[in-house]
Amino acid sequence: MSSGTEHEKRFQRVYAANFEPLLAYAMRRVEQPEDAADIVAETFLVAWRRSHEMPPEAEVRLWLHGVARRVLANHHRSGARRGRLGDRLRQRFRSALAVDPGSEVPELLTVRAALARLNEVDRELLMLTFWEGLEPREVAVLLELNPAAVRTRLSRARARLRDLIGHDLDPPGHVLDVMAVRALEEGR
Structure with a gap:
């Protein structure tokens, strides 16, 4: 078995064992279920890209939760930015209509x-x-x-x-x- 295949199999095991707990973690922290799915997808994308940093399987759950926590923080920050941008655009639109x-x-x-x-x-x-x-x-x-x-x-x-x-x-x-x-x- 090649090392690429071993790497893929390990990732599949980590994914299968941690998908549902990470989804539950994300769903408890966002308003929309779609956002939770995006958080989990982004978490596993980061995990795939940084798989060389992934700890042994016994410790990987905590590592993935740490990644998910940072992804979630980015999600909340970008949501707040989108909200502020939307507010500014609505205000400009109202001003433009008045002028x-x-x-x-x-x-x-x-x-x-x-x-x-x-x-x-x-x-x-x-x-x-x-x-x-x-x-x-x-x-x-x-x-x-x-x-x-x-x-x-x-x-x-x-x-x-x-x-x-x-x-x-x-x-x-x-x-x-x-x-x-x-x-x-x-x-x-």
Whole structure:
């Protein structure tokens, strides 16, 4: 029998003898059964990779529990990080919705319908400039256009959008008003 086969047989014995106790250990320490299965799988992956460090079978149970304990600690830390990241993303999403000039549903639907009627370049110019906050020179780089051409097209696209929307929306906070104010602030 080759040493590779002996190594595999030993690992299979260790796995068979310790799978259920490790699964029970993990299930008592996590909320979801799927997480417990992941903890055990990761524990045995570490054990396989570090099998040269694995103690004799009489002592391997404690060694595996030590590995599982560290895997579990990493799991809890990453869960806490995911939770904090989720909280930050939800907060940013709420903030982005509050700042979006088209956040009012009727106005947004009207503006989106009008944008859909513009040609693709004009639509992209308007969206990149006003909703993404890019300056015309940045849009020029992104779309590989001349900056002067972007400013000219942007002015024409604004006028076409104004014509498509008409004047049936309430003036205060109107999306086109926001666009015009932003353009004046940028000195364009």
